[in-house]
Amino acid sequence: MANEIMDRNNLMRNWFNGDSWMNNIPSLFDNNFPEDSTLKTDIKETDKDYEVHVDMPAFNKKDIDINYDNDVLTVSGHRDSFDDHSDKKGDMIMSERSSGRFMRQYHLPAVDSEKITANYDKGVLKVSLPKMEKKVETGHHIDID
Template identity: 45%
Template structure:
């Protein structure tokens, strides 16, 4: 009786493991890009600061652009190092390759003054705001 119970438990454990693997594979392509590019955006009177987690990317594979008040960050990973054993076997791999991109609406940034740094897998972009020059002649008299 104990063997029969053990075999039944192993059968159900194997079914659950297969279901989990199938769900992982089935839903992995539906995971939103936002889950892969965790972002913090801060705003002050003078600038925006955007911090994006992009671990495992080479600096040369990250493209940043700013146009029409939209900051676009794109990362591309074509390959990754293979961590298989001596026989080339990989039991499970969650690393992906391809391209991911996010956009952020950040109005009135001074495009020529934007700075970016990539350190320890975190991309930090500082976008100074355009300075508004006060015009002393803006007062209008009422007639």
């Protein structure tokens, strides 16, 4: 199932790569969105649950929002701008830290939404999503009328 999630992440890039004239479009998008502006994520799946770890450095816990609806986990938040560390002339050699609103969505089916838990510690959001218990069909005899 983990490969299925990764396949969805690459779906758009694969679609563009199908037409040679469109091969450069994904790189144009990549240049507009620096790699550091996305929420880096690890997802682990077991028979009993999903565990999602999202790097969210410099976020305040109160600025993070987590929702689960229609088999989709949505993690969003906002990070205010950083203090200006320019010298008196306003010279800044480089500034790579980003601020603003961030959001990621993950398709994680058959989760018991009442039992989802989350923890935010040292810049990492950890969300545990227990799977619904599967009902075991024991079968039964059906009489014919």
